[in-house]
């Protein structure tokens with residue numbers, strides 16, 4: 001199925017490439033022919049002024065990103081217009097979601113950090129586990145991994161089977177959280193196998209680009225292996241289309257092809273390319289605190305809502321919409 005899908009996406013890309021000349025012409029006209037429009041469409045639609053882009057502090061006061069940062073989640077949720085609530089019911093609604101794709105730079109860490117942040121603003125108890133030696137989810141949440149005394153590697157050593165060490169370690173902390181998000185490195189090695197063995201669901205971010213689905217078959221075969229040998233309950237939680245650039249035909253065609261091949265598995269929410277999303281990690285805060293009303297912020301809020309609804313985490317309105 002994936003190979004067919006990958007071929008379809010490649011063909012769509014070729015069709016888009018054939019039309020690219022026209023698209024470029026159009027863009028030229030927008031940039032030069034209409035001087036009243038800003039040249040960078042993306043930034044122009046975001047809400048913060050780049051010059052004043054110091055991280056908005058929780059509650060609007062000056063603050064420091066990082067572990068010592070105290071966040072007034074009520075006012076942050078209001079500012080981010082998070083109008084839904086997730087159930088926080090110890091022992092019942094736990095979800096372990098692994099975010100994996102061996103392709104690099106597709107938005108895994110961005111998704112783990114920002115989906116997690118919005119679920120937390122919606123009232124969930126969320127743990128983000130950074131399994132990637134690059135440490136992007138760690139820094140994206142304002143922690144300096146050079147100063148951590150212990151890390152996830154301490155739980156990955158031990159005397160049980162090396163593929164199941166995270167699974168074992170998580171079984172102890174699961175009841176303390178509603179959602180656990182695991183950010184994986186861009187590989188299918190032992191770290192990702194640990195994450196798959198420990199997860200209930202796999203979320204696969206896919207970039208709306210050429211070669212979007214290359215390697216997906218290999219990932220799905222690994223899922224089958226993990227299911228057969230380590231974790232029978234592992235399911236595919238969803239495919240998330242990321243870095244969508246509405247100005248290109250290619251992006252739209254990738255979306256259409258992926259939806260055609262994977263239908264309901266694909267989240268309705270599509271994350272657009274957003275400068276704000278790429279800036280936020282530099283301040284060590286998720287988009288929900290950096291610029292929640294930017295297009296990227298709104299997309300991850302929508303994703304959190306969609307994810308919560310899909311997984312049964314969403315509280316009914318009588319249970320607490322603000």
Ligand SMILES: Nc1ncnc2c1ncn2[C@@H]1O[C@H](COP(=O)(O)OP(=O)(O)OP(=O)(O)O)[C@@H](O)[C@H]1O
Nearest residue numbers: 104105106107108109110186243272273274277278
């Ligand atoms: N929707 C987006 N719009 C613009 N930039 C984005 C978006 N999502 C992610 N980025 C940026 O793209 C880069 C790659 O994203 P990210 O680190 O989340 O990918 P990844 O899959 O975790 O990468 P790796 O495979 O290296 O772990 C980062 O610089 C990130 O800030």
Ligand SMILES: [Mg+2]
Nearest residue numbers: 108109132136
């Ligand atoms: Mg990453």
